[in-house]
Each structure stands twice: as C-alpha cells, then as structure tokens.
Amino acid sequence: MYKQLQTDKENMGALLQSVQQLALQRFQHIESIPAAAKPQEVQNYPLPEEGLGAATILAKFQEEYQHLMCGSSGPRYWGYVTGGTTPASVLGDWLATTFDQNTQSVKGRGDVSAILEKETIQLLLDFLELPKHFFGGFVTGATMSNFTCLGIARQWIGKNQEYDVARTGLQQPIQIVAGMPHSSVIKGIAMLGMGSTNIHKIPLLEGREAMDIEQLEEFLKQNTSGETMVLSSAGTVNSVDFDDMKAISKLKETYDFWWHIDAAFGGLVACINDKKHLITGWEQADSITVDCHKWFNIPYDSAVFFVHEKHQQRHIETFQNSNAPYLGNPMENFSYLNFLPENSRRFRALPVWFSLMAYGKKGHQEIISRNIQLAQQLTSYIEKSDVFELVAPTRVNVVCFKLAGVSQEKQDAFIQELNSRRKIFITPSVYKGNSCFRAAFVNWQTTDKNIVIAIEELEASYNIIKK
Ligand SMILES: Cc1ncc(COP(=O)(O)O)c(C=O)c1O
Numbered sequence: 001m002y003k004q005l006q007t008d009k010e011n012m013g014a015l016l017q018s019v020q021q022l023a024l025q026r027f028q029h030i031e032s033i034p035a036a037a038k039p040q041e042v043q044n045y046p047l048p049e050e051g052l053g054a055a056t057i058l059a060k061f062q063e064e065y066q067h068l069m070c071g072s073s074g075p076r077y078w079g080y081v082t083g084g085t086t087p088a089s090v091l092g093d094w095l096a097t098t099f100d101q102n103t104q105s106v107k108g109r110g111d112v113s114a115i116l117e118k119e120t121i122q123l124l125l126d127f128l129e130l131p132k133h134f135f136g137g138f139v140t141g142a143t144m145s146n147f148t149c150l151g152i153a154r155q156w157i158g159k160n161q162e163y164d165v166a167r168t169g170l171q172q173p174i175q176i177v178a179g180m181p182h183s184s185v186i187k188g189i190a191m192l193g194m195g196s197t198n199i200h201k202i203p204l205l206e207g208r209e210a211m212d213i214e215q216l217e218e219f220l221k222q223n224t225s226g227e228t229m230v231l232s233s234a235g236t237v238n239s240v241d242f243d244d245m246k247a248i249s250k251l252k253e254t255y256d257f258w259w260h261i262d263a264a265f266g267g268l269v270a271c272i273n274d275k276k277h278l279i280t281g282w283e284q285a286d287s288i289t290v291d292c293h294k295w296f297n298i299p300y301d302s303a304v305f306f307v308h309e310k311h312q313q314r315h316i317e318t319f320q321n322s323n324a325p326y327l328g329n330p331m332e333n334f335s336y337l338n339f340l341p342e343n344s345r346r347f348r349a350l351p352v353w354f355s356l357m358a359y360g361k362k363g364h365q366e367i368i369s370r371n372i373q374l375a376q377q378l379t380s381y382i383e384k385s386d387v388f389e390l391v392a393p394t395r396v397n398v399v400c401f402k403l404a405g406v407s408q409e410k411q412d413a414f415i416q417e418l419n420s421r422r423k424i425f426i427t428p429s430v431y432k433g434n435s436c437f438r439a440a441f442v443n444w445q446t447t448d449k450n451i452v453i454a455i456e457e458l459e460a461s462y463n464i465i466k467k
Helices: 003-010 012-032 054-064 087-099 112-127 142-160 183-191 213-222 245-254 266-271 309-319 349-384 408-421 448-465
Strands: 134-139 175-178 199-201 228-233 258-262 287-291 303-308 388-390 398-403 427-431 434-440
Touching: 003 012, 003 054, 012 054, 087 349, 112 134, 112 303, 112 349, 134 142, 134 309, 142 183, 142 228, 142 258, 142 287, 142 303, 142 309, 213 228, 213 245, 228 245, 245 258, 266 287, 266 349, 303 309, 349 388, 349 398, 349 448, 398 408, 408 427, 408 434, 408 448
Parallel strands: 175 199, 175 228, 228 258, 258 287
Antiparallel strands: 134 303, 287 303, 388 398, 398 434, 427 434
16 A cells, blocks of 8 residues: 555544644634635645655645635624535535445445435425425535436427437427526536527516516417426516416416426525525425535535426436346336436435434524525615615525625625625625625524624725725
8 A cells, every 4th residue: 555545544533633623723713714715826836746644635635735725614604595404414414424424325335325215305305395296315515406407308298299309319409488597507508408598588567577468478378388498587686577377387287388496595495484485385296406515504515306296217328328238127127327417426415314313394484584594684674774785685595785886896895895804705796787785694504793894894894995
C-alpha cells in the first residue's frame, strides 16, 4: 500500500477528531462567520508527485480556504433560496459518506440503502400530505428533479403519438405551456432536446406570477389531447406565487395533459395549516419536484422527484439501463438505476431520513412557520419605512423590496455596500421588470434577533450610499 495511505489509515482516529473539531467550531460560530463571501484569488497547486498526507492537506485547507467560505448555511444568508443543515442531517450526511453505499436495488444485492430511500420517500409524502400513489427517488437538486420528471413527460407524449422518444428521439415538437417557469425548468426542456423556445407562455394574471387559467384552458381546447405538458409553479422565486392548483386539477378532469409542478421550496407550505390552501389540488399532478437542500435544511445535494405510479411503464422506458443483462429485468428486479438519470449514486436519502426522524413533522413545521413569520417581520418594517418599499407582496417566505425613489445606480451601490459589510447576504433580482432585492427565509437557525441585525445593516448601508 502506498505509504501515505497506510499512514492515514493508521491515523484515522486522530484525523477524524481534527475534522470533528473543525466542524464543531463551524457550527458553534456560524452566527459570526461572515454571511457574504469576499471575492479572493485562491492558490492553485500542481498535482503532487508524492502525496502530502491527509493531516497536511487538512492544515492547508484550514489555513488557506476555510476563512474564504461564507456562512451560507448560517442564519443571515438570505440569497437565492439557500437552506442550512440541521444537526441530524449532518450526521446522516457524514454517515452516507462513511458507509458509501451505491444506492440502487432493493432486492438481490442486500442493499438496505435503497430500502431506506423508499422509506424516506414515504416519510416525505406523509410530511407533504401527498398520496402514496407517487413513486419517488432522490437526485442532486430541483434542476435534476425537473429534468427527470420532464423526461418521463416527454416519453408519455411520444407514446400518445405512437412513437418511443427514448428509442427513436423526438419526431415532432412537443406542446409545452408554462406561466412563470423557474430557469431550471427551461434548462430541463433544453437539455431534453425539446427546445426552450418551444415553451408557450400562458399570460399571467394581473399583478401575479400565476397563469391565467382561462387562457390555459383556451390553449388546451385548441390543441390535441394527450400531447401537452403543463409546467406549473408552486412557489415562484420572487413573490412565491402559486399557479391555481385546484383549477389545474379540475382541468385534468376534462383534458388529457401531463401536469408537472415545480414545488422546489413552495411545496413545503403543504404542512402549514393557514398556507396549505395554496397547494391544494397538487396531489392530482403527474409529477412533482421538491428540493431537500432548501427548506428541509439538508446538506447539498438533495432533492426528490415524485411521479404518479400509473406512469411506471413510461418511467422505465425513459431511464431503463437496458444494455446490461446482469442487472436483470427492470420490471422484476427493482433498481433505482432504471428510474432516474444516474446509475451509481450516493446514499442521498440518509441525511433526510435522519432529519425527519430526529425532528419529526413538528420540528420541520416549526422551521417553516418561523421562516414565514420572519419574512412577515421584515415586511412590516419595510412597509413602515420611508426609505424602502416592497416590490411584491410577501406571500410566504421571500421579501422583495427596493430603495424608494432612487436611481438604479443607488440601488446597485446599496446592495454592494450591504453585502460587502458581510453581516447579511441578499441577492438582487428583477420582479416584473423592476430591479429589486430579495431576502429568502429558509434557514432553520434564523430567529428574531437576525431580523434586528438585518434592519441595522439595511439602515447603515443606506446611510452610507445616500451621501
Ligand atoms: C422554484 C425553483 N425551482 C428550481 C430551482 C432549482 O433548484 P436547484 O438549485 O436545487 O437545482 C430553484 C432554485 O432556487 C427554485 O427556486
């Protein structure tokens, strides 16, 4: 065995303890770690001929890189939609690495990791109050989940037109409609060869980011049955708006189309009593995307797809790993590799299983409802302020606002100043043509005191740029 491998094997106890110390420090000090990153050059190293050993590399990481990493899992990183990591999910994640299972088959190879993945899917369905007729699996993120679902939708439409897209490729353009799709949905359509410019945009309701359902129905009436994908949003990134799920589920009774819902983070309102009406009806969808590394606060990379089990045949046709006879008949020998894009894959369910079991429904509900309340607190401050104004209503957990009555240059200077102070991090965005700032609340550690800090920072940054 190569000498450094041998030494590291012998010193594994001490090495793990050092990493544990480092991880603990990070957890204990996450409040004071700068929320925003400072742009910096990093040193590039050539590949060493002789390895340096894990202890040296750990020290190098600590010296050179650790301090450059922003507190993106901390309580005041409100950019994009960035979840943190619950304590139990970190344990699960470490163990997923340690046990390093290749999560594929449920039987035949004694792979308990696939059994636990299926169990975790059931826990998620319970949490989200979705029926058990959904088959689900883990992928790297919502982008990949959208991709997986849309791949099956493409196959379904091809089969309705009497051809097999998986075998012969697309024979004709597919009818795709959406109101306000997330960029990752558009990317999914592009990656699947369906052409992102083929997405027919359904007009949005006045002042909303939700489709006008009458216009959707008009489209469905005029197009061939069984040949359309309706891509809906359950939580748009800016104003967290929802397409009318009840109305779309009603349309399903009359028209035959594939209904996909991107519920990357918005889907989690299903567990909140006074918000779940936003999503009622979603159980009638053909496929649904939900992220775990956002509002579930699971480490990257983790998301699930749910596809109605009645589409199992189309599902397998899409992802069947058919050229390896030793893997068996996919209808008889269940293996995840016939149901999603990857073959070999990490035990992604474990951190989710740890967190759901450790904190239960109530624990995860508490994170979500607290985040919603915190978004309301910031909103109330902005509503009362003479300096800031809301750009969109705060429906759930994202606050979109801007400086009132100032130039674009001042807006740009403001966000730059705010983020360079590094106490809070928020991202610029554009809502209905207006540039604005977004604060997205999805972190389990964010509490009232972080709103107080944020308000101080907003005011201090404004006082600097107004001069
Ligand atoms: C609604 C929605 N869909 C999809 C995505 C893409 O998620 P991911 O980065 O996990 O692929 C996001 C990311 O913010 C999102 O908000």
